[in-house]
Amino acid sequence: MAVFKLPDLGEGLTEAEIVAWHVAVGDTVAVDQTVVEVETAKASVEVPVPFAGRVATLHGAAGEVLAVGSPLITVEEAANFVEPGVVTPEGSGNVLIGYGTPAAQARRRRGRARQAPVAPSTSDRVRVVSPLVRQLARKSGVDLRTLSGTGTGGIVSRADVERAIARAAEKPARKHIQDTEADQRIPLRGLRKTVADKLTRSRREIPEATVWVDVDATELLRLRAALNADPAAPKISLLALLARFAVAGLQRFPELNSRLEGDEIVLSKAINLGFAAQTDRGLVVPVVRDAHTHSVEELSAALAELTGQARAGGLAPADLTGGTFTLNNYGVFGVDGSAAIINHPEVAILGVGRIIDRPWIVDGEVTARKITELTLAFDHRVCDGGVAGGFLRFIANCVENPLGLLRSL
The missing domain is CATH 3.30.559.10 (Chloramphenicol acetyltransferase-like domain)
Incomplete structure (x- = not known):
């Protein structure tokens, strides 16, 4: 088992919030394949994994905050996970796309990563590409799990969230608001x-x-x-x-x-x-x-x-x-x-x-x-x-x- 820890994202950052996993337990991953998108205090960052194999454990769910150096993903490394005819790409040594890696090299790594077979995910996680879509949904009180994505591969798009907001606005407002209704609490992070x-x-x-x-x-x-x-x-x-x-x-x-x-x-x-x-x-x-x-x-x-x-x-x-x-x-x-x-x-x-x-x-x-x-x-x-x-x-x-x-x- 190879445990990949949340890397140092630079600029003195000490933690990051998981925005979306791009893999699930049981999926096969290649070296330098993007596995998760995290959001720091400064930017959204795609994090690739430096190992090839099968995903054994995801150490956190979307919305959780992890400290730098905490376990992020565990990969079971095994040669028999590679399909015949598929060459495992070599790692570049650079962990984060966009941090000191030329764009051309990043594109080559992503292209090679797509050659690796990925097992179908059985996870019920929401497929959302943009962190801005998640932000819009959170602000508007839209549960992404209730939406059917109309984007490529069932991805939930901004238009899907906006339609859900419009449908909610059409519903008649309640005449009375119960005093016992809880206040909304938004984590400051x-x-x-x-x-x-x-x-x-x-x-x-x-x-x-x-x-x-x-x-x-x-x-x-x-x-x-x-x-x-x-x-x-x-x-x-x-x-x-x-x-x-x-x-x-x-x-x-x-x-x-x-x-x-x-x-x-x-x-x-x-x-x-x-x-x-x-x-x-x-x-x-x-x-x-x-x-x-x-x-x-x-x-x-x-x-x-x-x-x-x-x-x-x-x-x-x-x-x-x-x-x-x-x-x-x-x-x-x-x-x-x-x-x-x-x-x-x-x-x-x-x-x-x-x-x-x-x-x-x-x-x-x-x-x-x-x-x-x-x-x-x-x-x-x-x-x-x-x-x-x-x-x-x-x-x-x-x-x-x-x-x-x-x-x-």
Whole structure:
């Protein structure tokens, strides 16, 4: 018997939740075949097994949390489990797909693994590919075991869950709710637990202060429209323009691109720009590394790519760490301002509210303009209001006169 333990998933992670098993007891597995999908505090990860043979024991069910180093799966290794003519592939030595393994090698391993015969599973486990589908079902109170999957091979898809939600909504609501009905209890773990821990630490350790200013974004919107007028040119997002302004501001006020280590303020040479992205798993902060080396077009492409990966649940742990400053566009939620919490161990976060029509005085006349609010929360241990105010005023000037300032960036 060969016992495979939950491997070190990197980035200081100590545990993972089992999302779905891809094998059952009695199934035959090949070397490097993906056997389980787990969810850490940072990402969903497919875990392959380094042994070939027959599955003897699964050490945990979907929804259980295992510590790194705990038994994950036991495989009974035996030569007679390999069908005649089937060559057992050699292991690469890499345990996790996506952690230091080139994509081409991963594809070759998966292709070889599919050659191994797999005994039909007699398990009644739910076949779901995406952890986002499970998340949707949990949030909506849908029991996946009651659904018949319409996807390939009977896999339960997002559409299956959404139809179940719609059917439940059509049922008449009960007129009376019994007082004895139990409250719903949701375990605080995974991404939500990591976010909670970081925000709690930030509030506990950082004496933050906040400055804000209303700015006229009319010219910024005109500039973006002009940049995107060419249908053949890459599209530039407003977030990319704001990110470029933030990078320029951090180069002028490096105190805000730093971290505290003991009695020292460490000024970061690189600007690794984090940005808040809302997903089905919750709020995540992907990081554009070396943002100071990117053009506006490159920033726009990087932001779009990371946002797509975040919403699809495809971000690697490395994509969510190492930020030195965070940009938060809470205007997408239809709000004007926010007293944001700094993303520890960073020392500042810039927030941007919604852009709306408001009366504004231009050349002595009241006229309708596109107005937004910029908010900067900063660690008062690192700098005083002069630095924070100077940075925010610089960003405001960029928003109000973007063309003139872009020439100098």
